[in-house]
Amino acid sequence: MTVDVGAQLRKGVVEYCVLGLLASEPTYGWQLSEALVSRGLIASIGTLYPILSRLRTQGLVSSFDRQSDAGPSRRYYRVTETGHRQLTIFREQWGPFARTVNDLVGEDSP
Numbered sequence: 001m002t003v004d005v006g007a008q009l010r011k012g013v014v015e016y017c018v019l020g021l022l023a024s025e026p027t028y029g030w031q032l033s034e035a036l037v038s039r040g041l042i043a044s045i046g047t048l049y050p051i052l053s054r055l056r057t058q059g060l061v062s063s064f065d066r067q068s069d070a071g072p073s074r075r076y077y078r079v080t081e082t083g084h085r086q087l088t089i090f091r092e093q094w095g096p097f098a099r100t101v102n103d104l105v106g107e108d109s110p
Contacts, residue, residue: 006040014041015060016094018051019079019087022061026078052077060086 014036021027021035029052033045042048055061060083065073079087 010041015051015055016087016090017041018048018055019060019083019090022077022079023084023087026064026076028066028074028076030074032077055083059083 017036017039018032021032027035029048030045032052033042033048036042036048037044042051052061052063056063059080061077062080063075063077066076067073
């Protein structure tokens with residue numbers, strides 16, 4: 001059996017990547033999806049909406065509708081205060097964690 005290591009890694013961090021993208025400014029779903037798909041973090045926009053739903057349920061993001069110049073209104077997502085706190089915790093832990101993993105499995109490791 002072959003394990004898709006990349007899928008497992010993405011599954012563990014994609015929600016924090018969404019929070020990271022939303023931390024700078026509110027973003028609508030399609031724009032958010034394009035940023036994640038282009039980086040290989042999700043397969044399609046259909047993958048994004050369940051993630052956003054989980055983040056909303058957890059109180060980490062909220063949404064609002066904004067009129068668009070290009071057509072119908074768009075649903076925008078933004079990070080809540082709770083989401084900002086969670087992202088801060090993740091950022092504090094990610095660097096040391098990534099260095100430890102790299103020390104153990106990197107090409108320069110024993």
